[in-house]
Amino acid sequence: MIDKKIETIAVREGYKNSSEKEHSPAIFLTSSFVFDNAEQADNTFSKKESGNIYTRFTNPSIDLFQKRLAKLEGAQDCIATSTGMSAIFATIMSLLKTGDHIVSSRSIFGTTTIMFNDIVSKFNIDISFADLSDINSWEALIRNNTKIFFLETPSNPLLEVVDIKKLAKISKKHNIILVVDNVILTPIMQRPLELGADLIIHSATKYIDGQGRCLGGAVAGSNDLIEKIDNFIRTTGPSISPFNAWILAKGLETMPIRVKEQFKNANILAHWLEQQNFIEKVYYLGLKSNLGHEIAKNQQSGFGGIVSFEIKGDKKDAFNLINNTKMISITANFGDTRSTIIHPTTTTHGRLTDKERIDSGIKDNLIRVSVGLENIDDIIADLKF
Ligand SMILES: *Cc1c(COP(=O)(O)O)cnc(C)c1O
Numbered sequence: 001m002i003d004k005k006i007e008t009i010a011v012r013e014g015y016k017n018s019s020e021k022e023h024s025p026a027i028f029l030t031s032s033f034v035f036d037n038a039e040q041a042d043n044t045f046s047k048k049e050s051g052n053i054y055t056r057f058t059n060p061s062i063d064l065f066q067k068r069l070a071k072l073e074g075a076q077d078c079i080a081t082s083t084g085m086s087a088i089f090a091t092i093m094s095l096l097k098t099g100d101h102i103v104s105s106r107s108i109f110g111t112t113t114i115m116f117n118d119i120v121s122k123f124n125i126d127i128s129f130a131d132l133s134d135i136n137s138w139e140a141l142i143r144n145n146t147k148i149f150f151l152e153t154p155s156n157p158l159l160e161v162v163d164i165k166k167l168a169k170i171s172k173k174h175n176i177i178l179v180v181d182n183v184i185l186t187p188i189m190q191r192p193l194e195l196g197a198d199l200i201i202h203s204a205t206k207y208i209d210g211q212g213r214c215l216g217g218a219v220a221g222s223n224d225l226i227e228k229i230d231n232f233i234r235t236t237g238p239s240i241s242p243f244n245a246w247i248l249a250k251g252l253e254t255m256p257i258r259v260k261e262q263f264k265n266a267n268i269l270a271h272w273l274e275q276q277n278f279i280e281k282v283y284y285l286g287l288k289s290n291l292g293h294e295i296a297k298n299q300q301s302g303f304g305g306i307v308s309f310e311i312k313g314d315k316k317d318a319f320n321l322i323n324n325t326k327m328i329s330i331t332a333n334f335g336d337t338r339s340t341i342i343h344p345t346t347t348t349h350g351r352l353t354d355k356e357r358i359d360s361g362i363k364d365n366l367i368r369v370s371v372g373l374e375n376i377d378d379i380i381a382d383l384k385f
Pocket of ligand 1: 084109112152156181183184202204206217
């Protein structure tokens with residue numbers, strides 16, 4: 001539970017300065033740590049004494065980022081990773097074994113789908129795909145060996161949602177670990193652990209850095225589960241660099257104020273797009289026309305910074321609109337202070353099969369915009385078509 005307000009936690013949590021009394025957190029760019037004598041080394045390695053040994057295990061800069069994010073998510077513990085993908089992979093590989101089964105929502109990050117289908121499946125771990133918002137479809141896919149429910153809500157790029165509380169009731173009844181990828185909303189706008197989820201996944205690359213500088217990931221949850229994932233990470237090595245962890249800890253400081261402004265801009269853009277003649281359909285949870293609007297209003301405290309839309313016409317028209325922008329960056333990243341635009345079918349979701357893409361509802365005329373911190377008038381002007 002949170003004792004201070006989130007904005008305060010984001011800037012204050014997790015740092016104790018060194019004997020130098022620096023105000024800004026120091027960066028501990030060191031691969032290992034020294035001992036006063038052989039006895040202390042012996043005691044630290046055998047865990048009779050606590051202390052840093054090697055950065056693949058622990059490091060003060062990494063610790064700062066983990067503590068801050070754990071507190072923001074209302075989690076007992078958090079472990080950082082080199083990327084969002086390694087956070088997902090470490091979670092799956094540390095908690096499951098051959099013969100286990102995962103139920104995942106269909107609309108997840110494209111690379112996660114490929115990881116499940118092409119890599120995780122090689123270890124004889126079966127994966128079934130549910131319709132994110134249809135609770136019954138999750139329950140229908142449960143088997144005796146189902147160990148994990150995996151989902152993103154809202155999903156990217158179509159912003160479907162699921163009622164986390166309702167799904168958590170089902171996962172608890174069947175002893176299934178509920179894993180929520182909380183990248184799109186951040187803990188500022190959605191706190192799934194408080195709604196009954198067991199683990200949170202982050203790609204810190206997106207809103208946590210928020211300035212397009214580095215990759216990073218994290219998993220947050222109970223001490224029990226995080227210890228297992230931590231053991232996997234320190235043994236197999238997808239640890240985060242202390243430098244990246246420092247960037248991300250500083251990123252958290254401005255994240256509350258950034259996302260509030262970005263989400264406000266996104267809401268204005270979505271309402272503007274809905275009025276335009278060249279638009280077929282707008283996907284944004286702040287629009288009453290969106291299927292997930294009511295659930296989103298209840299379980300989120302903001303509608304997100306991503307606006308997706310179908311343009312009237314086909315892929316050629318979508319390309320024309322993207323090429324017509326002068327300011328917005330054409331890039332796959334999102335959550336940046338600079339607005340970005342991308343054509344999902346040919347880029348972020350290009351490695352999916354046609355069937356996987358069609359099942360996910362991603363059409364050739366779909367465009368995704370991640371709204372940044374430019375003035376909203378300039379963003380709108382750049383999208384006029
Ligand atoms: C980007 C992203 C990931 C993967 O994170 P990386 O840091 O790029 O490895 C996972 N899930 C979601 C929802 C993402 O947007």
